[in-house]
Amino acid sequence: MLLCCRACRTMFSRLWGRGVRLLSAPEATAATAFQSPTPLPPTWNPDNRQDHTIPFPFSGASGMRAVMVEVIPLNIRPFTMAPWLFSSSQPRDYSLPNSSWSSEMQKLYEHYNNMCEVDTEGGNKVKGAWRRLPSYNSCLEYVTGGQGGSKVLQQEARLFTRNIEEQGAGFEYVVFMKKHEKTCICVFQPGHLLEGPPGYVHGGAIATMIDSVTGTHATYLSGLIMTANLTINYRSPIPLGSVVLVHSSLDKVEGRKAFISCQVTSSDGSKLHTEATGLFLKVDVRHLLGA
Numbered sequence: 581m582l583l584c585c586r587a588c589r590t591m592f593s594r595l596w597g598r599g600v601r602l603l604s605a606p607e608a609t610a611a612t613a614f615q616s617p618t619p620l621p622p623t624w625n626p627d628n629r630q631d632h633t634i635p636f637p638f639s640g641a642s643g644m645r646a647v648m649v650e651v652i653p654l655n656i657r658p659f660t661m662a663p664w665l666f667s668s669s670q671p672r673d674y675s676l677p678n679s680s681w682s683s684e685m686q687k688l689y690e691h692y693n694n695m696c697e698v699d700t701e702g703g704n705k706v707k708g709a710w711r712r713l714p715s716y717n718s719c720l721e722y723v724t725g726g727q728g729g730s731k732v733l734q735q736e737a738r739l740f741t742r743n744i745e746e747q748g749a750g751f752e753y754v755v756f757m758k759k760h761e762k763t764c765i766c767v768f769q770p771g772h773l774l775e776g777p778p779g780y781v782h783g784g785a786i787a788t789m790i791d792s793v794t795g796t797h798a799t800y801l802s803g804l805i806m807t808a809n810l811t812i813n814y815r816s817p818i819p820l821g822s823v824v825l826v827h828s829s830l831d832k833v834e835g836r837k838a839f840i841s842c843q844v845t846s847s848d849g850s851k852l853h854t855e856a857t858g859l860f861l862k863v864d865v866r867h868l869l870g871a
């Protein structure tokens with residue numbers, strides 16, 4: 581599906597949370613080459629996204645760009661957002677290593693990354709049990725497309741955990757998802773701006789990471805979700821600048837509800853810092869829009 585007009589966007593908003601994935605530019609190019617029954621509008625040019633800016637009259641927001649989406653009829657659905665919808669360049673993937681990462685953080689990243697699915701030179705994928713989840717600092721705009729009911733989320737909004745510009749000062753983390761066991765693991769290095777008690781991480785920052793990791797996990801499992809309940813027990817303080825693991829596992833799914841449990845441990849797993857349980861409810865995009 582090419583998001584090029586009001587009808588497509590309306591369809592996209594209806595499919596949101598039911599296995600919709602935005603395609604990357606190379607994927608979109610391949611899809612149009614092999615699957616599109618009709619030629620794409622001349623405005624579609626993945627190599628120069630500035631050229632396919634199109635008017636977006638029904639929301640009042642001009643400059644929306646066309647993107648490709650793919651509907652994936654699987655139980656576990658990727659939920660890759662594409663902030664380049666609003667940008668002429670690829671967004672920064674915050675889950676990739678940077679110079680602030682300690683050697684321990686880097687080592688753990690490589691440990692899990694080496695077990696991920698990889699692309700080979702021939703274009704084939706070598707299956708790995710894990711998948712690194714990319715992480716961006718902004719989400720795309722949601723539209724209802726309904727008459728008079730469209731609402732656009734603030735373009736200036738930024739994901740809470742990714743809005744500290746100084747590398748290493750705030751939340752440095754990467755989430756990996758194990759495909760078949762419905763578990764996620766996050767390697768987390770809390771920076772000095774997350775202080776609570778002297779030298780230790782603030783409980784709210786720990787709660788934020790737990791909500792983010794379990795919420796991301798629930799999103800990949802169920803689509804669009806909201807946290808309904810989070811119960812946290814703090815067992816031992818987390819030193820600032822240390823590296824910890826946030827383990828997330830799906831306990832059960834009951835209708836719209838996903839029950840997830842979580843433990844924050846030292847990097848070798850020997851020390852329990854925090855444990856939590858969360859309830860996530862699958863919601864319709866209209867819930868976010870207050871419709």
Ligand SMILES: CCCCCCCCCC(=O)SCCNC(=O)CCNC(=O)[C@H](O)C(C)(C)COP(=O)(O)OP(=O)(O)OC[C@H]1O[C@@H](n2cnc3c(N)ncnc32)[C@H](O)[C@@H]1OP(=O)(O)O
Nearest residue numbers: 659791792795796799805806807808809837859861863867
């Ligand atoms: C890819 C990037 C990912 C980034 C990840 C970031 C994740 C961050 C996630 C968040 O932080 S979300 C923000 C914090 N959460 C909120 O602001 C949610 C505010 N609450 C609501 O919007 C609604 O209350 C909610 C969507 C949670 C539920 O409203 P609904 O109208 O959809 O559900 P309803 O009240 O009809 O209840 C449905 C069922 O859930 C149960 N339920 C609802 N809230 C509950 C609760 N708090 N505790 C226990 N059960 C609850 C309720 O009893 C009922 O059970 P039964 O079906 O068995 O009768």
